[in-house]
Amino acid sequence: MARAQRPGSPPPGGLSVQDQAPGDRRRDSWKDSWGPARARLTDLAEDYARLLASQDPAAAEATGLPSRTLLPDVGPEALAERNRVERRLHQLVRAVETPRSLTGNHGAKDDDARDSTPGDGDPWGRAPLAVRVLRAHLLERLGTSIDLIESADQGAELNILTSPFQGVRRRLITLPTDLPGSTSSVQDWADLVDRYRAAPRALTGIRDSLAVSAAQGVLPPRGQVEAVARQTDDLARILASQARGDLSGGGHAAPGGALGRDLQVAANDAAQAVSDLGRYLRGELAPLTPVREGVGPSRHACWVRRMLGTSIDTAEVYQWARQELVDVVAAQDALAAEVLGTGSRAGDLDAHLRADPSTGMSPEDFPRWAQGVADEAWDAVVGRLLDVPDGLGRPTVLLDTPGGGVHYEEPEPSRSLSGRVLRSFAVGDETVWPWAERTTVLHESVPGHHTHSGAQSLDPSLTLWQRYLGKVPGCNEGWALYAERLAIETGLLSKPADRFGWLAARRWRIVRVLVDLGVHSWLPVPAEIAALPGAGGGTQWDRPTVEAALRAHTVLGEGFLQFEVDKQLGWPAQGLAYMLGERVWLAGRERAQHRAEEVRKKLDLRAFHNRGIGLGSVGLDLLIRELG
Structure with missing residues (x-):
């Protein structure tokens, strides 16, 4: 770099x-x-x-x-x-x-x-x-x-994945033997007792901020309140079980003596505090909340700035996304016709690619296969299309606990951990399709997150705040989506089946732009979405319409689909980060290309990428200024 x-x-x-x-x-x-x-x-x-x-x-x-x-x-x-x-x-x-x-x-x-x-x-x-x-x-x-x-939006933040309650929950359910690479010690258990003791104050703070925002008329949607209330039920049960000395799961041996008694008392108090929050959500907050999904245009604009570092013309982006969806479906249909013959459609090719189980692999085989994909990409990209800092090294691909999803974790030099791609599969998943997974591996590893946010985390020219706390999702996810295009350009996604997988992933991300803008900026449901089986039938986006849109444009298990519906309904602007971030990276490259042509030079793509990565994770307004 x-x-x-x-x-x-x-x-x-x-x-x-x-x-x-x-x-x-x-x-x-x-x-x-x-x-x-x-x-x-x-x-x-x-x-x-x-x-x-x-x-x-x-x-x-x-x-x-x-x-x-x-x-x-x-x-x-x-x-x-x-x-x-x-x-x-x-x-x-x-x-x-x-x-x-x-x-x-x-x-x-x-x-x-x-x-x-x-x-x-x-x-x-x-x-x-x-x-x-x-x-x-x-x-x-x-x-x-x-x-x-x-604006009181920060105090009103409540959703199933990223709101303050989830931050507290994660630290309460992480037992000492759940820590990566750790062996439990007396101090680890004492630290857990301290976290349990801190829970009542932390949860009261969440409740009080929700109440202060509610008094100003700023409220989370009712569906999110009800969903988080259900999460409090689950957490209270876990903590109550721990208060009885039941630490279910392999490797959890509770301490004895005074520390064990302290653990049980503190867990019981924490369970009570969690239950109190659940009662507040159901009994006091929920009756005040709007039934309509989404946060509304003005609040959505604030979250767009948080997630993207820019402001957008929602109507323009809505129409752009509608056309992008038409284009990607047409591209899938064209590829189906190329592989299967005239008249074949995307659904036909998807069924064809899944027809022979022998072309798939088991979840247990995934890490070895994906590591090969990441290594091949490293050899094709690093030192050719971009440079990386000393010490970054190749990413490692690992299986995560069951659930269904994938994410990237940056290097941790203090623990001698390289950048990691963690993939989890839902319980019951028996066959993993390489053509559907390859673009995701490239997105998360090379030339995606590992060579962008992973590289930035080791860049001494960036401040500590820039490396770890100042990140903008639109920049990071936009780069990773742009990186998938680089994979096309470099031949890493050359087979028709792999290109179909790339288009399928792209289709999924485009429809989430429509969902986000429709739900949170309260734009009318497009006719083509309203006509889908299961859609709510009105002009306002509701949960059935979101389900219908996501189901029509992806192949997901029902459990994961419902999770994704909850996520999009509760996390304003998150669904925009990928496509709108990529749009800015592509626009920046086009401007840089034009500038090079003005002086009769060829764009140095390696230098362009190094410059963009070297900026750190920045807002899209700043990114386009510096790229272009």
Whole structure:
């Protein structure tokens, strides 16, 4: 990966200042003049990381910074403190001064100092790349968080997957022997007791923030309240069982003596606190909530900025996604006709590819096969289409606990862990189809997340906050989807069956754009969706219509389908991150191509990718400015 020159390091090529040409010395002098601004912005970014870590132990673990709490703190007082500090940080970032000597366009010919906003007179446009990106990224992320807190949306966040309750739940159900690579110790069990003891306060904070937001008229949809209430029932049962000394599952040997008694008492208190939250959700919050699905246009706009780092024209994107869906279905039909003959459709090819079980594999065989796919991609991409930092290494593919899903985990040098792709399969899955999985492996590994967010996590030119806490889903998921296209270009998805799998995955992501915009921005149901079997029949998106849309455009087990419906109904803008992020990466490449052609050069794709990855995970507005 191309790295920004570190402050204080020798000039390129090892030349002394005296050895350099006068023009080079002037440019280096100009760059050095930005040193105070760079240092100040870095300090402010680290201050932001310390704030986030202090309120969230997961952020503390990711960064190695201290936390004052054992469970996420999202109560009204914590949100008020965070808002106060974020406002102050925002002011301080804006107050960082440009060099006093910056009176002209010194060094503007240096690519690292290229003005990203030509002609606007902003001296920050002439700052070195790393400096101006860090400043813009801080301002955007701070501003977005401030808006979410002050609009009461942050306090009202409630869904089945990513809301504060899930953060608390994960830390309560993780027993010492559940920790990767760990062996339980007395201290591990004592830490669990402390987490149980912290649960009543953390859960009260969640309830109080929901109540404060509700008093301002900002409420989660009723379906999400009911779904999370059911999750509280499950968690309360688990904790009550642990309070009785039942730690079901292999390898869980509860401590004895005083520590064992402390564990049972603390687990019982935690179970009671979880039950209290469930009663509040059902008895007090649910009656206040709207029956209509989604958060509505104005609140959706806030979440779009959080997830994408940009604002969108929802009507334009809606129509674009409708056409994209038509196009991808047509491409699948064309591929079916190519393989099976004229008149064949996508459904025919899907059935054909699943007809012979011998062409599939068992879940147990998946890691070895997928590791080969990732290794082949590494050899084809790294050092050719992009570079990676020292120490990244090849990703590792592993099976995860049953459930159905896949995700990427970044390297953890402190634990000697490489970047990891974890794939889980639903209970009962017996056959895994390589043609359906290949594009997903490439998306998660190489040239996808591993060479983007994995590489960024090891990039010393990025601040701790940028590497771990300042990530924007639209940038990360957009890159991974763009990476699937790179796989097509490099021949990694050359077989018709593999291309069909790529189109099927793309079709799934496109329909989620329609679902997200329809549900959360309250756009009318398109006629082609309303006509699907099982759709609700009205002009408003409801759960049956979401189910019908997802079922028509994917092949999922019913259990996973219902989970995905709940996720899309409760997580505004998440479904946009993939397709809209990819759209920006493609637009940035097109602009860079045009700029190269203007000077009669060929686009250096490797340099383009290195530059984009080196920016860190940024909002889409900032990404397109710097790519284009």
